[in-house]
Amino acid sequence: MKIKRLAHVGIAVKSIDEVAKVYTDLLPLELTSTEPVGELRTGFIPIGETNVELVMSTEPDGTMAKFIDKKGEGVHHLAFEVDDIDAAVEELKAKGVPLTAEKPWKGAHGARVMFLHPKATHGVLIELCQYPEEH
Numbered sequence: 570m571k572i573k574r575l576a577h578v579g580i581a582v583k584s585i586d587e588v589a590k591v592y593t594d595l596l597p598l599e600l601t602s603t604e605p606v607g608e609l610r611t612g613f614i615p616i617g618e619t620n621v622e623l624v625m626s627t628e629p630d631g632t633m634a635k636f637i638d639k640k641g642e643g644v645h646h647l648a649f650e651v652d653d654i655d656a657a658v659e660e661l662k663a664k665g666v667p668l669t670a671e672k673p674w675k676g677a678h679g680a681r682v683m684f685l686h687p688k689a690t691h692g693v694l695i696e697l698c699q700y701p702e703e704h
């Protein structure tokens with residue numbers, strides 16, 4: 570498995586519009602895109618080679634809403650870009666690492682994503698993502 574960069578830090582938020590102000594009004598950054606992903610909405614704030622990804626639930630009892638109910642808003646996951654997510658998933662399965670799904674699924678920006686279960690990573694939710702070639 571080759572990890573190319575920290576693609577983004579995922580932040581659990583109640584409202585992308587509200588939280589984006591921290592980055593755009595207090596800091597000189599820009600919210601460049603927002604995108605629905607299943608029951609979530611994501612907003613990307615580029616910082617050099619990486620991004621802050623604001624993630625909010627669009628359903629009151631969705632998984633992100635439940636996370637915020639329990640732990641409050643804040644850092645939710647780290648996303649590492651890999652060159653081949655299918656190979657990465659096979660490699661982790663062979664090592665017995667628990668994953669949150671059987672197969673990679675579609676995330677924001679056409680990426681294919683998978684999460685390592687936080688019980689295997691001392692509490693940090695780690696996302697692996699592979700972007701389409703043209704990205």
Ligand code: ZN
Pocket residue numbers: 577579622646648696
């Ligand atoms: Zn993410």
